[in-house]
Amino acid sequence: MDKKSNDSSKPHMIEALSVDNVVLGIENGRLMVLTAKYNAGLAQGQWGLLGGWVSYDEPIDNAAKRILKMITGVDDMYLEQFRAFGDVQRYPAERVVTIAYYALVRPDLYKMMPGGTASHVEWRDVHKLPTLIYDHSSIVKAVLSHLKNKIRHEPIGFNLLPEKFTLLQLQEVYEAILDVKLDKPNFRRKILKMNLLIDCEEKQKGVMHRAASLYRFDMVVYQKLCEHGFNFEF
Amino acid sequence: MDKKSNDSSKPHMIEALSVDNVVLGIENGRLMVLTAKYNAGLAQGQWGLLGGWVSYDEPIDNAAKRILKMITGVDDMYLEQFRAFGDVQRYPAERVVTIAYYALVRPDLYKMMPGGTASHVEWRDVHKLPTLIYDHSSIVKAVLSHLKNKIRHEPIGFNLLPEKFTLLQLQEVYEAILDVKLDKPNFRRKILKMNLLIDCEEKQKGVMHRAASLYRFDMVVYQKLCEHGFNFEF
DNA sequence: GCAAAAGTGTTTCCACTACACCCATGG
DNA sequence: CCATGGGTGTAGTGGAAACACTTTTGC
Numbered sequence: 415m416d417k418k419s420n421d422s423s424k425p426h427m428i429e430a431l432s433v434d435n436v437v438l439g440i441e442n443g444r445l446m447v448l449t450a451k452y453n454a455g456l457a458q459g460q461w462g463l464l465g466g467w468v469s470y471d472e473p474i475d476n477a478a479k480r481i482l483k484m485i486t487g488v489d490d491m492y493l494e495q496f497r498a499f500g501d502v503q504r505y506p507a508e509r510v511v512t513i514a515y516y517a518l519v520r521p522d523l524y525k526m527m528p529g530g531t532a533s534h535v536e537w538r539d540v541h542k543l544p545t546l547i548y549d550h551s552s553i554v555k556a557v558l559s560h561l562k563n564k565i566r567h568e569p570i571g572f573n574l575l576p577e578k579f580t581l582l583q584l585q586e587v588y589e590a591i592l593d594v595k596l597d598k599p600n601f602r603r604k605i606l607k608m609n610l611l612i613d614c615e616e617k618q619k620g621v622m623h624r625a626a627s628l629y630r631f632d633m634v635v636y637q638k639l640c641e642h643g644f645n646f647e648f
Numbered sequence: 649m650d651k652k653s654n655d656s657s658k659p660h661m662i663e664a665l666s667v668d669n670v671v672l673g674i675e676n677g678r679l680m681v682l683t684a685k686y687n688a689g690l691a692q693g694q695w696g697l698l699g700g701w702v703s704y705d706e707p708i709d710n711a712a713k714r715i716l717k718m719i720t721g722v723d724d725m726y727l728e729q730f731r732a733f734g735d736v737q738r739y740p741a742e743r744v745v746t747i748a749y750y751a752l753v754r755p756d757l758y759k760m761m762p763g764g765t766a767s768h769v770e771w772r773d774v775h776k777l778p779t780l781i782y783d784h785s786s787i788v789k790a791v792l793s794h795l796k797n798k799i800r801h802e803p804i805g806f807n808l809l810p811e812k813f814t815l816l817q818l819q820e821v822y823e824a825i826l827d828v829k830l831d832k833p834n835f836r837r838k839i840l841k842m843n844l845l846i847d848c849e850e851k852q853k854g855v856m857h858r859a860a861s862l863y864r865f866d867m868v869v870y871q872k873l874c875e876h877g878f879n880f881e882f
Numbered sequence: 883g884c885a886a887a888a889g890t891g892t893t894t895c896c897a898c899t900a901c902a903c904c905c906a907t908g909g
Numbered sequence: 910c911c912a913t914g915g916g917t918g919t920a921g922t923g924g925a926a927a928c929a930c931t932t933t934t935g936c
Contacts, residue, residue, distance in 0.1 A: 430704075473735045497732070498731070509705075511708055599890075604924085816914075833900090838898080861916095885935090887933090892929085894927090900919100907915100
């Protein structure tokens with residue numbers, strides 16, 4: 415998060431309110447989080463989440479989206495509010511309440527365009543994070559815990575994969591987030607029985623072993639299941 | 649939520665940020681929400697949630713607690729943050745982002761002491777709510793939906809009951825929140841098998857039928873289960 | 883043939899469902 | 910003895926866990 419701008423040519427920002435994004439992706443079966451190095455302000459030279467201020471005339475969800483787009487160049491990622499963090503001491507020198515969001519993305523999909531307040535961005539293994547600025551470390555921790563719960567009940571895992579994926583890739587997403595090993599045969603059966611996957615009738619290419627079938631997520635069936643509530647445990 | 653105070657004798661409040669509480673309780677097997685009638689400000693004469701402003705020198709959680717205590721006189725209720733609501737138009741005349749909290753309480757436990765900004769408070773059936781001010785109706789709706797999910801995975805239902813309760817009372821909590829009928833024998837078995845209940849070795853009194861056993865919630869077992877993750881579906 | 887991952891089969895067990903049924907108490 | 914809720918029993922079903930096994934492919 416950058417220090418607050420006092421430049422009056424910029425849009426009017428809400429005082430004492432910010433947004434911070436926990437951007438997550440999977441790389442080589444490991445859950446990674448995007449960190450930014452700030453080139454100005456209180457956090458100059460330090461690493462933190464991708465945050466910024468909320469304009470008086472934009473919804474908070476848009477603020478999160480705008481900040482992400484500014485730094486990553488992408489605006490169609492899965493983005494959801496987590497919750498607000500509002501301890502008095504969380505931000506030095508000034509009272510700032512922040513609203514944390516999390517995004518699930520595919521690290522391979524786009525090139526980062528560090529700009530604005532972040533001079534560099536870097537993917538880091540969530541298990542090997544350095545200390546982040548302010549309370550960002552605890553925000554990440556809370557989001558990860560939330561995600562472990564969420565993935566058991568909603569098929570958010572698909573946002574971390576390409577449109578067409580193999581069952582093993584999907585399993586690796588679950589394993590990365592839940593931090594456990596799963597039984598392959600049982601995982602297959604369970605996920606297939608949900609009817610959330612459509613067989614692409616297509617095989618993997620360029621692998622040095624038997625090619626796996628490719629599947630894609632069936633959004634229509636998903637919407638129906640949502641209304642009835644369903645179980646997603648492994 | 650009251651109109652912002654400009655009285656400089658009061659503590660300095662954060663601009664554009666408020667807190668709103670969805671206070672829930674069970675009465676006669678029906679899920680009720682506490683509403684307040686405001687006696688001043690933009691919302692004068694109208695019904696809404698129990699809200700207020702956040703002071704510069706208090707954590708947001710404390711703000712929610714303080715406002716609840718001011719209006720209800722109670723400060724030991726189960727209170728948890730839900731999430732922020734930050735549409736530009738949600739509050740008329742001014743940009744205000746609000747952080748919604750929900751509380752689970754026993755309506756019978758205490759007398760309301762309407763004071764401060766709320767001239768009256770009233771319990772209302774969540775299925776028969778009038779239109780509330782601002783976006784409070786949609787906040788209630790979102791909290792109820794959240795609660796339906798949450799009660800399936802965490803034993804929050806106990807917060808709505810007296811310390812000692814019967815299995816049927818507990819079942820009624822689940823039925824009120826989930827808005828379904830449950831099978832009594834199966835509910836008993838499932839809940840007992842979780843080992844979350846301690847038999848008080850005591851019977852109900854003053855009922856005109858066979859007296860039921862009283863149970864209480866086992867916090868210690870609960871803490872252990874939390875760490876391992878467990879299922880609470882019905 | 884070997885390695886690596888894809889994919890199938892099978893057995894065991896446990897949990898959930900849907901009931902039928904008996905028990906205790908007050909009126 | 911009846912109404913009301915408390916509480917137990919049980920047959921059937923389906924899913925989950927564990928693990929052995931077969932298949933396909935590149936090298």
